[in-house]
Amino acid sequence: MRGKRPKERKCYVLRTSDGTVVEVTRExxxxxxxxxxxxxxxxxxxxxxxxxxxxxxxxxxxxxxxMADSLEDTVIRKICVEKLQSVMEELxxxxxxxxxxxxxxxxxxxxxxxxxxxxxxTIANRRNRILKYLNGKLQAIGIMGGSF
Numbered sequence: 001m002r003g004k005r006p007k008e009r010k011c012y013v014l015r016t017s018d019g020t021v022v023e024v025t026r027e028x029x030x031x032x033x034x035x036x037x038x039x040x041x042x043x044x045x046x047x048x049x050x051x052x053x054x055x056x057x058x059x060x061x062x063x064x065x066x067m068a069d070s071l072e073d074t075v076i077r078k079i080c081v082e083k084l085q086s087v088m089e090e091l092x093x094x095x096x097x098x099x100x101x102x103x104x105x106x107x108x109x110x111x112x113x114x115x116x117x118x119x120x121x122t123i124a125n126r127r128n129r130i131l132k133y134l135n136g137k138l139q140a141i142g143i144m145g146g147s148f
Contacts, residue, residue: 087137
């Protein structure tokens, strides 16, 4: 973990949402500490760059008519996602796990390389090969890039 680490202590405790105190290991505490730092960093960036989500804009009534998805777009997107899932089921387990890490868990290529025990270049090459394979399969069933 980069940056400032908490001081070494005899015991580590975390306070739960209902206010109870739970004793945890140093590793758990450090992971919690790092996630809190990451959350604060993300919030600061959001404030600096005025980043907001579409959900927040729609709640405030600020979404323009052209920005909201139509029913047809939503149905098409759902069909495309279902076809993507069926194609992804054909992948080898290692390839599916790599995509899960990179795109759903939002793990960096460097972190994925450490988890898989190989180099960053290997992970990048595998990712590109898998995406090229998926793109070919999706084009074969009539889904062009950018449909999602």
